[in-house]
Every structure is written in C-alpha cells, then in structure tokens.
Amino acid sequence: MMNIYQKYYEQYYLEINAVEIETGEGVSEKMDDLTIKQKLSQIKNYIKAQGFTYPDNLIENFYLSLKTKPFVLLAGISGTGKTKLVQLFAEAIGCTSENERFKLISVKLDWNDSADLLGYSNISGDFQTGPILETIKKASNDLDNPYLVCLDEMNLARVEYYFSDFLSKMETRYFEDNRIKTDKILSKNEFDARDNTDALSKYGNLYLPDNLYIIGTVNMDETTQPFSKKVLDRANTIEFNQIELTAFLEEDYDNLKVENLKLSNEFLKTNYLKLKDLLPEKKEKITEITEELKELNKILKKANLQVGYRIRDEINFYLIEALDKNLMNKTTAFDTEILQKVLPRIQGSSLIIKKVLVELFKFFAGKDYSTENGQFADKMWKYYETNKDEIKYSKSAEKIVYMLRRYEEDSFTSYWL
Template sequence: MPLKQLFEEVMNNYIVAKTLQFKGNRMGEILRNEIPNAIQKFSFIGGDFIVKGSCGQGKWAEVPWVAIMHKSVTKTTMEGVYIVYLFSSDMKRLYLTLNQGCTKLKDEYGKATAIEKMISIAASIRDKLNPKSWKTDDNISIGNELYEKGMIFYKLYEKDNIPSDEVLKSDLNDLINIYIDYILSTRNSKEESMQKEDMENTYKIKEEITNIKNYIRSRGFLYDDNLIENYYLSLKTKPFLILAGISGTGKSKLARLFAEAIGATAGNSRFKLVPVRPDWSDSTDLLGYKDLNGRFHPGVLTTFVKNAMENPQKPYFFVLDEMNLARVEYYFSDVLSIIESRNKGNKTIVTDRLLNRELLDNDSFSKYGDIYIPDNLYFIGTVNMDETTFPFSKKVLDRANVIELSDVDLDYAFEDVEEVSPKTLNNDFLRSDFLTLKDCAEYKDDIVYKTISILKEINNVLGYYRFGYRVRDEICFYTIYNSIYGLMDFDEAIDYEILQKILPRINGSSISIKKLLIELFKICSGNLENRFDYDSGVSEKMFEEIFNAKYRKSCEKIAFMTRRYEEDGFTSYWL
C-alpha cells in the first residue's frame, strides 16, 4: 500500500479505533509494521537506521508516531535526536519533524526543566544547520507539549491534502540529509569537546597534585620527587595500598596529610586511623561480632563504611597503622576478598555485601545488612620493615602497591615554608575508571601492549614467583592513568610498578633466588648482555651500573636484595 494511503487510513480511522479494543486492532499493524516497512524500502534508508512506529503500549496513545533513528545517535525514542512523523491528537494534521526524545530528560529533571533543555538544544541545532525549506516556528499543534517543545524542524501535511508518495519520499530524503549533517557536526563537536575536556582534566589533576605536595611541604614534611604522583596513581589503580619502611619515616603522616589536603580529616569523620593490635586473630574488631545474647555489635570499619556510603561524592580514608603487628590474613582477609568483588553498577562501583547474614541479628540486619565497600573508600596500611612484625602473604601483596619510605630528608627550610590551604575534592579525583583490562580497549595499541610485553619478559625469569592476571591488569591500569594525566615518563611508571608489585613477592635462601635477581637486574638495567658471576660479589657490580639503568629504583632494590643474600644467605624485599 502506498505511504500516502497508509497515512490517510490512520488519520481517517484512528479516533474511532481508540474506542475499540487495543489488542489485535488493525491500526497497530499499520503503525508498527506497514508504515515502517514502507519507509524502510526507500533506498536512502540504510542499515544504520532504525524505523519504528507506535500507537501505545497496552492502551491507545493520544499521539501515534513513526520514528527514524540513526543507530549512532540513539536506538530509543526516549532520548536523543531523531526524525519522527507525529499525528496530531485530533488527526487533522501530520508533521514530519526532526525532534528530540523527552522521556529520560523528564524522568531525570522534571517536565519544566526538560522543556527548557529541549528548547535550548533545538535552538543550538537550528543555528548550525538552518535549512530554508523547513519551518522552525512554534506554530505547531500536536496535542503533546513535550513533542511540540522538542521540535527542531518540521513540515506540515493537512489531513485533506496529504501529498503524493513522490513528495513524501523527497521530503523525507531531504530531512535525512539534514539529520546526517547534524550527526556529522555532532561528531566533530564531540571530538573537539572530548579533546578539550581531556586537556582540562589533565591540567586539573596535575594542579591538584601540586597543591597536595605544597600542602604536605607546608606541614614540614619533604618526600621524594614523584612520591605523591605515585601515591595518587596507586590509589587510583586500586583502593588499597601499603606504606612500608622503618619506624619514623612519616608513613602514617603521609596518609593523614594526603587525606587532609583533599578535605578528608578526622574532624569531619572522613579519615580514620586504627592502630592494629598484636592480638587480632580475626575480623571482629573491624567488622563486628554477635554476643552471647545474639546481639550484633558493629566494628570500627563497619560504621566507617556505612558513613562513606551515605556521602558517596567525598573520599574516605581508613588507615590500618602498623598493620603487620598481627597476621594480616587473619583479620583482613575477608575485606580483601570483598574488595576483589568490585564490579560496575549504576554509574558507580559496588562490591558484594560486607557482612554475612549469620553475623547479624534481626534489628541490625536492616541497618547493616546491605552495606558494601563503596567506591569512595580507600584503605592504607602502614608497616614497619623489621624482625618484630609478620611477613605478608602473596594474597596481600598481589592486591596492593607497596610504597617504601626508607630515605628521610631531615632538612627543614624555614624560609620556604608557606601556608597552603587544603581543598575539598570530589571522589572523581580518585575513583577507579578501570576494573578489567577490557575497559582499557582504547589504549590497547600503545600503552597496554607495551606494558604487557615488558611484564611477559619479567615473568619469564621469575619462576616460582610468577604473577598472574590481577598484577598484570593493575600495572596496566597504573601506566594508563599515568599516561592520561601525564604525570611521569612511561619508564618511570614501569619502574615504580616493578618495585611495588613484583619485587615484594620475592624472598628465599636457595641459589635460584640469586640467579633470579641477576636475570631480573639485566632486564631492569636495560642491558641483557651483562655477565655476572653467580658465586660472589655480584651486588657490588650491580651498584656500579645503577646510574645508567633503565629502571633505576628497581635496580637499586635488586642490588640491595642481592647484597643481603650474599651476606646472610637469605634475602627478601623487606629489611
């Protein structure tokens, strides 16, 4: 049936059809199938277009319609810009329009604000395209205010004067070309906008990190160059890091000052430092316990998590001070496992529930039963590297960046210290963008492949100490964030990650450990032709080559670990 005849059948019979049963009515067949099929046969309607008609869902719509959507713009009439035939509610007029989806805007902002936004968008598109043969005035009467206010361009067909199929086809072809011009202009604008946004975001991150460094310096603490960049990238990569070093190197202070610099303090309950007790043998102090009467008593972490969930836009910091005074696996393994369950929910990152149902009584279940680790909560552990503490298992080390603070700058330049005020930053500053390597597809051709090729070379020499997918992914995330924000050279970022994610896992007393360290040093020095004697004096030769090494920090640590093996017959990352 010709398109003209189909339109006329709707306009002549729709009002009567609305008085009849909705299901099985021929009007639905015309609007949902026959008109869309007729339009789909036009040669200028390619496979990138979706043609869809409707007369309601379960009950009759006041204004039936037939929409033509380009897949790159929208696949639903609830949002976006698309072409749509709109029948007036009195069936006296048919409008061919370039229009806007209004449902999602109305649901999010309310009707009044949605109308304001649609009017603004329409005006912007008209200024760019301005086709002379199409009307842009407000003299349009459909019977639905949102359809009327969302209109960008239109042509009017009166009931008794529907043009021939040739004219209908020509008009639609003209509007399709206008629609394509809109799509192309939007793509260019989006690309320019994204480039500008990326540049502004990079500058903003650098500016915020500089302010953090200045704030910490103003409090009398001097740390190595790029330490704060490294600290930031580590938290961005994974919301759990370990600060290691001898006592008094400012580990706890760094955690506190970094949090203060972005607005999280003990005073506003967004920073919590909890000293770990040597007698912690389970998670009750952190998560809570059920007493003999069956009543649940929440732990310090449980209440902190609940507070963080109630204020999702602000970052929260939970610091476990001297966390290896007790065995970390005994009291923190449940939390580590929950962190690993992170997945993307509705515009946020969620985890499995923090507490088991069996732990809660009926009263506390309503309060704590659904809590999880939110994406604005960050865990920092401080550890002393000495013989009085417990070593870490691979389960812990695989899940954290280990930042070592051993060298202390004791100088204090009174004349350089200026008062710097902290800022209150949104959680977007620290929130992770990537949870799986699949999320990083746009970076695969440069950063990801480059990072993985280095990691494969290292893994080949690690033997028993080989790492798996988790370490691979998190090192890739680190190097990608570093590249996005331009904080360090690529090699410097890789150097930090070898030092923090790979070397802490290595320890032992067999000769294979020394051989492993030698092969690893060759890779990190960038000189695979190095010839070392496995029997003695290797560490001194390593120290001689550190200054020209590709990954200098890692080479220096490997040299220290090798020296310890030569002196004690045993070595590890930890002092």
C-alpha cells in the first residue's frame, strides 16, 4: 500500500508541474507562484525528510508568528528540537549558513549589554563587530531575500540586558516606499572618535531591515533567566511540550526526498504594523476578534494582567493572516494566540491568581468551578479529558489546568511549568 506521504508527495508534484519554468529550471526556482499552503506543505515534507517530526500545525504556527512579527520565542525543555526547527525551516526556504542567510548565535552567560550582540569600541578605540552585525548589514544589502538568526539558549543571560536595544528599535518600525524600516541600531556614541571613521561609515546607518527574522530558543529550568513582560509582550512564545518519541517510526523517509525551496522575502514579510492598516477592509473581523479579547481582558484585569494595545494588534494580525491564507479557523487561531501571547504573562502566588485561572477556564471551556472549595485541579482535568473535543479553546484550557495544579501543589504558578 502506498504510504500517505508518498501519495501526497506525488500529488504535490503533479499540482506544481504547471508552474515550472519552461526553460527547464526546477520548481524550487518558481515557488513564489504557489499558494502559502503549498509552500508550507513542501517545507513540512523537507523537514520530515531530514528525520524530524513536529506536531500538526506547528509549522503553520511558526510561519504565522514570523509573519506577524519578526521575533519569535521557542520555549521548552532541552532536546525537543527547537534549534533544529529553526535551522531546517531556514534551509527549507533557501537560507543556509553557506549562503550566510542563516546565522546561529550561541548566547553567552556573561552577556549584559547590547554591545555583546552588536559590537563595541575596544580600549584601543577600534570597533569590534558583534556576532549579529554583519548579518544585519548583509540583509540590508539583499532586501529581496529573507535572513534568519537563531539566538540559541537566549535566556542563559538576562534577555533585557543585551536585547533591550533590539526590542526598542523593533517598536520604531514604519513603512517607507513599501519597505519596513526602523531607527538606526547604532548611534555615533557606539564608535570611538579616534579611528573609527570607516566603522562609522560601514555600520552607522544600519537599521533592522524587514527581511531579518530573529528566533530565540529558550530552556526553562534552574540554569536560565526568567522573562520580563517587556520581552513576552513583543514575541509569540511557542512552547515545545508535545513529545512523541516513536513518531519517527511512522515516516517513510525513502519517499520524502524533497528539495529545499527558494522563496523571496515576500513569503515572510510583515504586512501590517498598525491596526489601521487593516481598515476598512477587515473591520468586521477585527471587531469580532477585539470584542472577544475585551471579554478576556475583564478577567485578566482582576490581577492587573490585562493585555495592551500591542498585544491586541498582534493577535489581530495573526488571526487575519491565518484566515486570509486558510491556515487555521478563527477559533484555533485565537486559541493559539491566547496560549502564546496572553498566558505566558501569568504568574504569582496570591489568591487572586487562582481566581483568575478558574475564571479563565470557564472562559475557555465553559465549565465554572468558582463555587468549588479546596483543591479541584483533578476535577478540572477530568472534565477537560472528557470534553476536550467540544471545548472551544482546548489548548488554553489544558494549559490552565496545569497551571492551577502547580498552584495547588506549590502555592505558586507560572506558564513555565
């Protein structure tokens, strides 16, 4: 019997024969003519062909997160394939270390300033470039192609110390002649006045180009640093907690020899920077999304955890992209964004945190436990297990149960279990 992936593989190439270049160039040269779903299917096949299997919709989620904003966090325990996902996704769209469009940077424990990442003037007055600066410069001179940077083990050092300048510059993004630009990433003060005329000329006018995408991998354990809301508010946090040790045995790798693609920056480039960019065309969808987020905020406000305008906008961007490209339905996309943009901000030991968790479960699953006394996370879990196929926001409800269970066991909880 033909393996399902082999069958899909053959069907896929039958579909894309129509878009091959008549001069004989391979289909990987003409991938921008395919739909987003076809491109993502090819990317998934490429990743599987390398021997890595990820949960359903993870690649779509990763794509939508990058499309919404060029800064994404991949969180979870060590060894779950976070760094490998970034590398293989980059390879699948034509970004490799060989063509210098993929850069892996290992964060050092002693990083405490943006100079550790961007560069600094040494004691002799010579400018020493940081590990990311040349990639930024190269990307700025090659705007049609995407560049991916993976900050590996990003929270070994305090992220706010060495990455704050990036976060601030990212918030200055604006459109100019159909390109997205930011304020300059280095000021004249970064260059010693003695002998750095060349360095100032070479790097002084750099900004964060719209073809640069930064992905941080983070391990949440006793060796790493926690994240502040400043960081969490500016990223989609994708958690790696689904581990299927035998999933690779189900793949027919012999029939998944797929070429990597050659995609332009249009594939990942952000379309929206402000909510007004979606008006008036998407007003009805924005209203629906924002009204539901408003109801969620009423619960969060009780613990002073309500989301602000930035999160509102980026949740809207994510959902609009997901719906327009037919990658997820509204409920699944909203559930995913709650999990990635809202719940990571919740932590604490006060009684109000427990009350908020209980009310959030009611919002997600439709079951009210506010009249229960004592410990009831196990009851909540049984309800979830029995009804998860009917629960509206299933992923968020499941996470709330884990967070409540930790609260009952430790009198403290957070998203990072």
